[in-house]
Amino acid sequence: MRVRPHQAFWLATAEAILARRTGSAQAFVEAHFEPFAIVAEGFLTGYYEPLVAASRVREGPFTTPIYRRPPDLVRVSPASPDLPGDGTFAQRLADGTLAPYPDRVAIMNGALEGMGLELAYVADPVDAFFAQVQGSARLRFPDGAEMRIGYHGKTGHPYTAIGRVMIDRGMLPEGGATMQTIRAALAANPDRVAEILSANRSFVFFRERxxxxxxxxxxxxxxxxxxxxxxxxxxxxxxxxxxxxxxxTTLPGHGPFDGVTIAEDTGSAIVGPARGDLFMGTGPVAGAIAGEMKAPARLTVILPRGIA
Structure with a gap:
């Protein structure tokens, strides 16, 4: 509340109430909050924190870079209709003017080489791609040390779901795109990895967290x-x-799920009043659930009385 009051308009108003909390959490919520069902049709997906083998230097199989945010990448406010995607990211040129940032294809072809932006290197470009989709990853180095990385900006180009691309190009059946099937199809067709990844022009940058x-x-x-x-x-x-x-909602392989969550994150594909993306955890077990998660959902926001 004190550090980020701008994130929820009701936080400053509710601070005095929340600071006086006494008794059980349930009694406090029942006394001071009220639920509002979101009447729009709800839809829930899942995401997770990948655990990826990596190297601090380019060596052996570790040749795909994980990039820091370039210094010439700037956020634009208000958004500009002359820029791609949502118009909020651009490249600031030497003369101070703004231009669309190089897209994924340009970056894959070396647009950022020689700038010293490499945080680490991974062996599989598909791992790097899914780290960008998830917005975070935990990198594990050969000596056992780990580095957590998190989202720190994007090129601004529109996001394209490669699962849909793979269906349209005959690599997956209609309705058959999950993270697991996408990975399996790309592993079976390594000569098509660059082609498929390039279809998503959006590119995400990271920082150590x-x-x-x-x-x-x-x-x-x-x-x-x-x-x-x-x-x-x-x-x-x-x-x-x-x-x-x-x-x-319903979790794949686990049945019905209900519980109170906190809105703590965003995503470029999460659009609409009843659209949510549930964080499943870290590593392959969480990834297996997140990769299959596509389900109807009912969302109810819980707000302090008198605020809504």
């Missing part, structure tokens, strides 16, 4: 560490960060 411990996830847009099955990515133009959201 402080680890809050093994049990918690990465630091995300809300400025706090994500908690498995309790942190939700939302469209922040519809639901302010910091808002409690009660989620009812």
């Amino acid at each position: 402080v680890s809050m411990g093994e049990e918690l996830g990465p630091i995300a847009a809300g400025g706090v560490a994500l908690v498995p099955f309790r942190s939700l990515a939302v469209d922040r133009s519809e639901i302010a960060l910091g808002t409690p959201v009660y989620v009812e």
